Amino acid sequence: MRKKNKNEFPKERILNEAEVLFAQKGFHEVTVREITKAAKCNLAAINYHFGNKENLYLEVFRARWVPRARRIREHVGKSLSAQDSPSPQAVIKALAQAFLEGPMSDEERKRHSQLMAREMARPTAAFDLVAEQAMGPLMKELAEVLRPGLPDKMGEDRLMLNMLSVLAMVLYFNFARVAVTRMTGREYDHAFRRRLVEHIVEFSLNGLGVGEKEGDR
Amino acid sequence: MRKKNKNEFPKERILNEAEVLFAQKGFHEVTVREITKAAKCNLAAINYHFGNKENLYLEVFRARWVPRARRIREHVGKSLSAQDSPSPQAVIKALAQAFLEGPMSDEERKRHSQLMAREMARPTAAFDLVAEQAMGPLMKELAEVLRPGLPDKMGEDRLMLNMLSVLAMVLYFNFARVAVTRMTGREYDHAFRRRLVEHIVEFSLNGLGVGEKEGDR
DNA sequence: GTCTATAGCAGGATAGAC
């Protein structure tokens, strides 16, 4: 049932190209002409396979984004399950790495963050997917693994704000790359992403009130 | 030279409504028909006064956003000049308050953050204005007032990352309100904004490595 | 399933009356 050619079926190519373009520009700034051209298929293909443009957008989240979010969570979980009681430092580092240096290509991670940031900034029908299938489970999981390493008196709401703050940094350093590059004067390359992970871990650990002094540099 | 009516000149009304709509939806999702309707003037007015839609967008930044950014900076500066050598805590608090509880209405602050976040996520011709007239000067000023209260060994690049992280939180808690509300289960009301300022100050101070233990709650 | 052709409409911009 495989196509003989290099690429997959048109439907898959459309999903791939649509995700790239939606992440870069957002829903309204992308045209179906653009997508079908990039996917090397016909203008009518989107309506045939997905009904309309909006449903294609949703399908990008269902078929691409949500599974990737799950892979990211699993990757974080796997990094941590090696240790039987992971330190807050290990937890934060696993999270930051997943978004900045993780198992995927930098382009893929950037795409993922951009789509997420777009939905959080201006929710569409896809927002429920983002909240229920990714943010919710991730926050819950993080709370569980962080809890044992934190001061007992830290309330749930405070822990949630702390986790959101870490997420804020992770997303920000992805979606605001141009601004970050301009302000720091540094290329957004491998070394810089590594530096960012280091920074986020340190800043967040201190932010959480469990910093290791600061002698590891 | 004042118009007898409640509102200002059409040109001013267009700028006002355009800023609201651009902040809410972004450039491409807003139509000139929408703007002129909201501004209660004619469809042709935008082209007459601004030449075209894109130039109106730029003019919103030049005539509204940049002056407000300056007012915010001045407000931060004024909060700090009362003290002759402001503590890092005072600096961060002034910054967080400026964006979350500051001198303007909540709607105005939200609008300001949204426009800023949009340009940082996907720069247009207005990005240079944002970077040169607001972010740059703000970062520079913050660095100057923070520096005396920080450990000497903190390098410039590290300080910059720290300030960007604070900015990340401030912007995030503004532009991702829907997500924040969903995750925390709290209304985005006066009390919650107050709580957010408190959180950002604490998290950032610790993040900066100069936290006051944590006995102030 | 994939294509071409086109319907039908909304967008930004403009001309010209007042």
Next chain:
DNA sequence: GTCTATCCTGCTATAGAC
């Protein structure tokens, strides 16, 4: 300066050949 009427482009979506 402000209006109405209209042009023209580019969009999504569909019909129908292959």
